[in-house]
Amino acid sequence: MTTPQPAPSFDARPLTDPVDARAVSAFTAELRARGSSGFSASSVLAVVIFGLVFLVALTFVGATMFSLLTGSGGSSSVAGIGILAAAAVAISIGVVSWRRARVARYRLDAFARANGMSYEARVSDPRLPGMLFGLGRSREATDLVRGTVPRFVEFANYRYTTGSGKNSTTHHWGYVAVKLDVPLPNIVLDAKGNNGFGSNLPASFQREQILSLEGDFDRYFTLYCPEGYERDALYLFTPDIMARFIDNAAELDVEIVDDWLFLYTQRKASTLDPATWGWLFGAVGAVITKLDQWERWRDERLLQENPTTAASARGDAPSSSADPRLPFAPPAGMLSPPPGVAHEGRRLKRSFSWLPIVFVIGFVVFWIWSRSF
Structure with missing residues (x-):
């Protein structure tokens, strides 16, 4: 087992240094001109409306309780005053959120430039092949920080929505995307350290594709590889590379797909927290220094496809x-x-979850049984 790699040196001062209000306004205007503002007027309005509805409801409950406890009939006037106060508070919350978002974007841009990278506030429906990026609707990556040396790396936050109406859910993730030099088989490392009662991955895979590796690796990750690619996975995940993942990425889910390596986390990856950047920079730096062996991998099955x-x-x-x-x-x-991957190795086989169907069937059976008595 190798010792954990030291955190790489980087300039984190822009994340915490005081900012000039005029510089923040100028940067926000620049983003707006590029059509890449990350916190739009509609977002501010949504925050205000949500806060207003919540506070108005709270005011009516308070006014009613006051009327019942005191026996007075002045609940209408109390409610009216409360509504005005609620509106003022909601607007204040929206303005504060808007200002904080502007400052955060400015800091992240300054952080990116200080470390030889670039910043983009928002990208709708990013065209990436990872398991996250084809799910749901309203898909959006925000606060993208990109570097190109020694290879292309992108740090970003990501959200998408599933369901509809009252049953809709917005899912939030952070990711790191690393560009590889050659396409590789679709391999997933499900980190056990960030799971709850089961896997936290947004997709499930057939268990026949689980490959057990030597040493302590299975204590930290469940590795999925396409059937027939077990030997290839062993070539890619040599003991030294396994040690790098254990020491530096044990809390991150990993996916290799096409010529990309993705690291996933259910917290923000692009943030104003220097410790988070140190953690992610360390994980990426530890992994990419071992990618030379991956560049030499070739899929012999392509010979069979070309007589x-x-x-x-x-x-x-x-x-x-x-x-x-x-x-x-x-x-x-x-x-x-x-370079390339044969058809059977390009994507893992997904599994279908029967739990929701079993739950619905059980509920229907219970309902019919209860109605019969």
């Missing part, structure tokens, strides 16, 4: 009758598969 390349790899003489366009042997570079 000409497969014959070359076996050393068979090319047949002019089979393909008159190839009267000579292919160059040496074609003797190994090109």
Whole structure:
């Protein structure tokens, strides 16, 4: 087991230093001109309306209780005064939230620039292949901090909505996206340290795809890989790489899909907390230093999908009758598969949860049984 990697050095002062109000206003105007403001007027209005409704309801309850306890009939005047006070409080809450959001965006932009990165306030429906990004509706990434050295990395917060009406739920995640040099099989590490009564992943996978690895790795992660790719997973997750994940990412769910590596957390990844940035920078830095071996991985199944390349790899003489366009042997570079993943390894097989159906059936059976008596 390797020792935990020290937190990388970075400039966290912009996250906490005092800010100039005029600079914040100028930055907000710049974002608005780019059409990338992260906290719109509609968001402020929603906060105000929600706060107003809550406070008005609380005022009516208070006025009614006051009338009942004192026996007076002045509940209407008390309620009227309370409504005005509630409106003032709700508007104040909205303004404070709006100002805080402006300052937070300004700080994150300054933090990104101080550390050689860039900032973007909001991206609707980001085109990423991870398991989070195709779920629900109203999909949106916010507070995106991106770096390109030594490879492309994106830190962001993400939300999407499922259900409808009163049953709608907005799900909040933080993620780190790391661009890889070659496509790899779809592999998921479900971190056990952040689970509750079961997996917290937004998707479930068939248990036949679970692969047990050596050492203590299974104590920290459940690894899913496509059936038939067990040997490939062992090549990718050597003991030193497993140790890196245990020491630096044991509280993060991990997904490898296409040429991306994703780290998921159910807390904000892009935040004003320097400790969170130190944690995530450390996790990313520890992992990407070991990606050279991953770049050399090739899927031998691609040879079977390309008979000409497969014959070359076996050393068979090319047949002019089979393909008159190839009267000579292919160059040496074609003797190994090109970068890529065969169809069966590109996506894990999802499983279907029967629990909601069992619950509904049980409720219906109980209802029918209770009506019969």
